[in-house]
Amino acid sequence: MNVEKLREDFPILKKPIIYFDSACMSLKPRQVIEKVSKYYTDYTACAGRSSHKFAHEVEIQVAGTRKEVKCLINAKRDSEIIFSKNTTESINLIANSFGLKPGDEVIISDKEHNSNLLPWLKLAKKGIKVVPVESNEDNTFNINNFEKAFTENTKLVSVVHTSNMDGVTNPVKEIVKIAHNNNAAVLVDAAQSVPSKEVDVQSLGVDFLAFSGHKALGPTGTGVLYGKKEMLEKLDQFLMGGETVVDSTYTGYEPEELPARFEAGLQNYAGIIGLGEACKYLKKVGLKNISRHEFKLNKMLSEAFADNEKISILGPKDPEQRAGIFSFIVSGMDIHDVSGMLSASRNIMLRSGAHCVHSWFNKRGLKGSVRASMYLYNTEEEAQAFIDELNKILKF
Numbered sequence: 001m002n003v004e005k006l007r008e009d010f011p012i013l014k015k016p017i018i019y020f021d022s023a024c025m026s027l028k029p030r031q032v033i034e035k036v037s038k039y040y041t042d043y044t045a046c047a048g049r050s051s052h053k054f055a056h057e058v059e060i061q062v063a064g065t066r067k068e069v070k071c072l073i074n075a076k077r078d079s080e081i082i083f084s085k086n087t088t089e090s091i092n093l094i095a096n097s098f099g100l101k102p103g104d105e106v107i108i109s110d111k112e113h114n115s116n117l118l119p120w121l122k123l124a125k126k127g128i129k130v131v132p133v134e135s136n137e138d139n140t141f142n143i144n145n146f147e148k149a150f151t152e153n154t155k156l157v158s159v160v161h162t163s164n165m166d167g168v169t170n171p172v173k174e175i176v177k178i179a180h181n182n183n184a185a186v187l188v189d190a191a192q193s194v195p196s197k198e199v200d201v202q203s204l205g206v207d208f209l210a211f212s213g214h215k216a217l218g219p220t221g222t223g224v225l226y227g228k229k230e231m232l233e234k235l236d237q238f239l240m241g242g243e244t245v246v247d248s249t250y251t252g253y254e255p256e257e258l259p260a261r262f263e264a265g266l267q268n269y270a271g272i273i274g275l276g277e278a279c280k281y282l283k284k285v286g287l288k289n290i291s292r293h294e295f296k297l298n299k300m301l302s303e304a305f306a307d308n309e310k311i312s313i314l315g316p317k318d319p320e321q322r323a324g325i326f327s328f329i330v331s332g333m334d335i336h337d338v339s340g341m342l343s344a345s346r347n348i349m350l351r352s353g354a355h356c357v358h359s360w361f362n363k364r365g366l367k368g369s370v371r372a373s374m375y376l377y378n379t380e381e382e383a384q385a386f387i388d389e390l391n392k393i394l395k396f
């Protein structure tokens with residue numbers, strides 16, 4: 001993987017910045033930007049309705065993205081790929097359509113993003129029980145606690161694959177095996193894993209999986225819900241409107257086939273088409289190469305501060321277990337001051353706060369952490385600049 005060459009594809013990197021906030025939003029390569037622009041300049045139209053040339057082109061392109069996404073996560077069928085706005089909407093679709101009833105239980109982890117906590121807490125108001133599984137001391141997944149969380153009422157497990165807070169990847173294959181043995185379905189929040197590692201839905205055995213295009217080089221406002229055909233067919237419809245039904249009268253309607261029944265109204269065609277290009281880009285670079293690269297950079301940061309008493313790194317010591325995320329707290333310093341100083345001195349762009357995992361920080365009486373999240377376009381020079389600047393702050 002030639003990072004210097006690849007950086008030429010990202011026009012925004014001409015600016016004098018060190019972008020370490022990809023867990024929030026990835027930068028976009030020229031190929032994706034051009035593909036989006038082409039939709040607006042050459043064939044602006046909607047799919048599935050009109051029968052003119054532009055509309056046909058949109059249909060072809062949208063179908064092309066569906067195939068690309070299917071290949072990216074190794075789904076069995078194109079129709080198992082539902083386009084949404086983001087991970088949040090994909091998870092809300094399941095929360096609203098799975099048919100959970102008062103008394104049913106949903107198991108989550110204790111490190112969920114609000115996107116995979118709040119939809120369940122909303123259901124808790126209607127009598128559904130939400131059971132968070134406590135992690136190990138080092139923030140890795142505790143399988144024993146997980147096994148103990150099941151009751152005969154457990155219907156669904158909804159867990160994060162790779163945490164945006166500390167980069168830890170949960171053992172989804174094992175989680176799925178245990179959940180299925182207990183007759184529960186599994187939804188995985190793959191917002192952080194799909195952009196950076198090989199995710200194979202068939203090998204993992206998950207029933208549903210959600211991710212966002214915008215963290216995976218794709219345009220904003222693009223997301224995906226994967227579901228096994230037989231599981232999607234059991235779901236109630238969520239958003240209703242144009243293209244979700246075959247026919248309707250004043251008193252009823254006949255639902256569309258998959259995936260249209262879950263894609264209500266005119267879609268974000270430009271975004272979806274751009275997402276297809278992002279998938280091609282990820283495939284070309286190779287997800288294994290991306291994971292390896294992220295680990296190399298995270299190892300640099302982790303080793304530089306491993307023995308520094310002022311720095312607490314969230315998650316396990318071993319950077320190999322923390323993907324491209326280096327999340328830390330500086331003792332005696334406000335998290336926002338640290339990120340502000342890194343931004344002011346070298347334009348190092350990172351994020352400070354609770355990263356939408358308020359529940360975990362609140363339990364510990366913490367405000368949050370500073371998070372450097374690295375991706376395929378970051379370099380060893382940038383990692384070294386971060387180390388130098390943070391060391392200066394620590395001395396100061």
Ligand SMILES: Cc1ncc(COP(=O)(O)O)c(C=O)c1O
Pocket residue numbers: 023024086087088089113115116160162163164189191192212
């Ligand atoms: C692990 C995880 N889940 C869910 C989300 C929500 O993603 P979105 O805001 O794109 O819906 C994020 C975003 O940061 C995330 O990191």
